[in-house]
Amino acid sequence: MPSVSNKGKNMPESPIRKLVPYAEKAYKANKTVYHLNIGQPDIKSPEIAMDAVANHNLEILAYTRSEGSQEYREKIAGYYHKNNIPVEANDIIVTTGGSEALLFAMGSIADEDDEIIIPEPFYANYNGFATASGIKIVPVISKIEDNFALPPISEFEKLITPKTKAILICNPGNPTGYLYSKEEIQTLAAIVKKHDLFLVADEVYREFTYDGYEHYSILEEESLADYGIIIDSVSKRYSMCGARIGCLVSKNKQVIATALKFAQARLSPPTFAQIASEAALQTPQSYFDEVIVEYQDRRNTLVAALKAIPGVQVGEPKGAFYCIVQLPIKNSDAFAQWLLEDFDDNGETIMVAPAAGFYSSPGMGLNQVRIAYVLKKESLVRAVEILKIALQKYKD
């Protein structure tokens, strides 16, 4: 029998999705499962976006330009201007989700065996995209005790080698909820300029910041024009994960010209979804104001309930809708599986994402899980109650 590639064998499973077969077993056993494992918001997509697709007047569902439709890119540029990010349509390539933007970015800036430094824990699929691109992730550790703040500049500099091509951050962070300050972005700017590296910022959660904090984008920093690449997406912003639309943004013309070649190879981003995403740009600020109040409220409820469980430690998220939770257990993979297979409280259980997959350092995150607060408050309260009961019963 022909064999599959070593690269394929080395592709990591998604820690967010790998427990799905156990969840299916739990449904078959008639258990209710509270999904704390995945960032699929329960917020309605904007009506204006759904209507735009329903009322389309296309006769042929054709390809668009590889870089995305011109009208849509011009409107995205307008959105960035409103957010103090001075980019134009030509600086934007529309992609099939932020996921494809990440792949294009890695393909455009790094060769096989090149290195990208990423504060850890990080969005688990960075491991997958790096493996697919033959790139080595070099983690710089951020700690739960420091609430996952940016590690000192010296920690980055210790890791820079001739193979280092970029620093990649996620701001606000998935899975930590950490929001980088303007000063931290400026610190990173100084490092990348000094060592001639790219700074890639995954800003897909830009709108979701709490406690009055504001997001500061890397491209608000003028001196990063040649160094900065933004990864963006409509998935979470408009609760439109199934649209599969994102974009890659850079003022660096060489980066855009290179990413465009990757975009040409896959022909075009999806046409209907661009229509929906273009319409979504008209979503009024009041939509975000309501959504942000809702998430902040959920975060407050979740964090307070978690902190009340003996032996549980939680990073205080300032943005996005995730947190890393440290539990009094040894192995969160086994715990997460046990929750689905062997445990229930009155027919109900929870699904969490084991955190080891959000690290690339072996042995890290084994006693941690990631929780997404994308459920209604009442469900979150019940889910944490279930977690508390489960921890009392669980034997490592």
Ligand SMILES: Cc1ncc(COP(=O)(O)O)c(C=O)c1O
């Ligand atoms: C940090 C981060 N980046 C990128 C993505 C990819 O999103 P999509 O491909 O749906 O745009 C996600 C999805 O959860 C994410 O959390």
